[in-house]
Amino acid sequence: MEILEITDLTVEGFGVAKSSGLVYFVKGVVAPGDVVKAVITSQHRNYVEAEFVELVQPSPYRIEPLCPHFSQCGGCQLQHISYQEQLQWKSNFASQNLWKLAREKVDNVHIVPSDLLYGYRAKAHFTFGEENNILNIGYFSKSDKWFALTTCPILKETLWVTAQDVLSVLRKHDLKSYFTSNGTLRHLQVRVSLLTGEKQVLVTFTQFPKNFENVAEEILSAGISSLALHQNTAQNKTVIGKGATLYNGNQYVQEQLMGKVYNITPVSFFQINPVQAEKLFSIALDYLEPQPEDIVFEGYSGVGAFTLLYAQKVKTVIAAEGVEEAVQQACKNAALNNVDNVQFLAKPVEEAAGSLQQKINKVVVDPPRNGMTQEALNAVARLQPERIVYISCDPSTLARDISRFQPFGYSLNHIQAIDMFPQTTHVECVALLIKEKL
Numbered sequence: 001m002e003i004l005e006i007t008d009l010t011v012e013g014f015g016v017a018k019s020s021g022l023v024y025f026v027k028g029v030v031a032p033g034d035v036v037k038a039v040i041t042s043q044h045r046n047y048v049e050a051e052f053v054e055l056v057q058p059s060p061y062r063i064e065p066l067c068p069h070f071s072q073c074g075g076c077q078l079q080h081i082s083y084q085e086q087l088q089w090k091s092n093f094a095s096q097n098l099w100k101l102a103r104e105k106v107d108n109v110h111i112v113p114s115d116l117l118y119g120y121r122a123k124a125h126f127t128f129g130e131e132n133n134i135l136n137i138g139y140f141s142k143s144d145k146w147f148a149l150t151t152c153p154i155l156k157e158t159l160w161v162t163a164q165d166v167l168s169v170l171r172k173h174d175l176k177s178y179f180t181s182n183g184t185l186r187h188l189q190v191r192v193s194l195l196t197g198e199k200q201v202l203v204t205f206t207q208f209p210k211n212f213e214n215v216a217e218e219i220l221s222a223g224i225s226s227l228a229l230h231q232n233t234a235q236n237k238t239v240i241g242k243g244a245t246l247y248n249g250n251q252y253v254q255e256q257l258m259g260k261v262y263n264i265t266p267v268s269f270f271q272i273n274p275v276q277a278e279k280l281f282s283i284a285l286d287y288l289e290p291q292p293e294d295i296v297f298e299g300y301s302g303v304g305a306f307t308l309l310y311a312q313k314v315k316t317v318i319a320a321e322g323v324e325e326a327v328q329q330a331c332k333n334a335a336l337n338n339v340d341n342v343q344f345l346a347k348p349v350e351e352a353a354g355s356l357q358q359k360i361n362k363v364v365v366d367p368p369r370n371g372m373t374q375e376a377l378n379a380v381a382r383l384q385p386e387r388i389v390y391i392s393c394d395p396s397t398l399a400r401d402i403s404r405f406q407p408f409g410y411s412l413n414h415i416q417a418i419d420m421f422p423q424t425t426h427v428e429c430v431a432l433l434i435k436e437k438l
């Protein structure tokens with residue numbers, strides 16, 4: 001048995017400790033500042049894996065987690081430490097990555113806190129399963145076992161109530177779950193609009209029930225304005241597959257960001273915490289410093305959530321997004337907001353950035369978690385924009401990409417983090433890269 005002082009947490013929520021020149025990764029509910037007893041589970045050349053056994057001395061940052069599923073769930077890795085300490089962890093995580101991967105020294109990356117510590121998520125997806133033979137909604141645990149939910153406090157209250165209403169309808173129809181009972185019901189996704197209060201539901205099946213029209217009608221009559229039933233036969237846990245989608249009620253719900261309105265379908269990517277997204281985008285807007293003569297290239301533009309916020313302040317925007325459906329949606333959103341100076345390209349950034357004819361003077365990128373490919377990054381750097389605004393949901397891939405932009409003459413000028421997902425280890429950042437004048 002080892003006695004270890006936990007000094008940090010990994011993104012997965014494992015404790016980090018150092019002892020006798022070795023780094024320990026400790027599984028279990030531990031907090032920075034804890035002194036714990038742990039048992040070694042495997043030994044590697046320069047690190048050791050261990051499992052928490054008992055607390056010797058609790059960290060001063062420890063608090064009682066609000067959610068009864070906390071130890072099992074794995075979705076909220078930081079719920080047991082104070083909010084101030086969560087923010088500190090996120091800021092350190094960004095600083096450490098910037099130094100380790102890009103040799104950019106930024107002490108205490110400024111982080112914008114969230115006003116809501118719980119009840120902030122406007123969209124969630126659940127997996128169906130049975131507990132004591134009763135259909136329920138749940139999540140997969142840290143050890144990949146399905147468990148039924150009695151609550152999920154990071155969700156908006158109306159979202160949770162809507163999920164329960166849909167569940168009641170499905171229970172009446174005696175449907176069984178795919179993942180625990182070989183039935184047909186797979187996932188339930190719910191979104192609530194902060195702008196209109198509309199509720200949007202997506203139910204996925206391996207096979208539609210024979211009476212699906214009745215099921216749809218009953219779900220709609222529970223106060224849901226937009227419903228999609230989707231068929232997915234994939235033998236994995238993906239929500240959306242290749243099967244048909246049947247829309248009932250409205251195809252869209254409307255959401256708003258900084259005065260712009262967006263139609264969102266059940267399969268569109270859209271910010272799940274619109275309040276914090278506005279803070280994120282206003283920092284990105286500051287960094288972009290849009291001017292009437294600017295020609296901007298935006299990569300990974302999704303449904304145009306950020307694009308529409310600055311387009312009318314610049315001359316032209318060329319925006320590239322890899323998912324065709326999102327591009328169609330972006331065009332509709334532009335029209336809805338009378339924005340007519342954006343050309344949306346349904347192309348990967350790798351291809352789009354390399355084929356531009358115009359001189360681009362500013363770039364915005366908002367890639368997925370794994371960051372930019374070297375090919376996309378080269379194509380963007382070759383445009384030689386004077387500034388690049390990089391929106392990122394993973395400080396480690398952000399730092400890696402900053403280091404890849406450095407040989408092209410770019411360096412980090414400003415960076416801020418925004419807490420979009422309190423209680424979790426997710427950190428969103430906006431960075432401004434400026435091209436040095438030779």
Ligand SMILES: C[S@@+](CC[C@H](N)C(=O)[O-])C[C@H]1O[C@@H](n2cnc3c(N)ncnc32)[C@H](O)[C@@H]1O
Binds near residue numbers: 270271301306322348
């Ligand atoms: C983090 S989202 C950003 C979306 C948008 N900026 C927003 O806030 O709504 C990343 C987007 O990049 C798209 N994407 C992923 N790889 C891509 C690629 N190689 N080229 C273009 N778009 C890509 C995804 O479909 C997704 O819409």
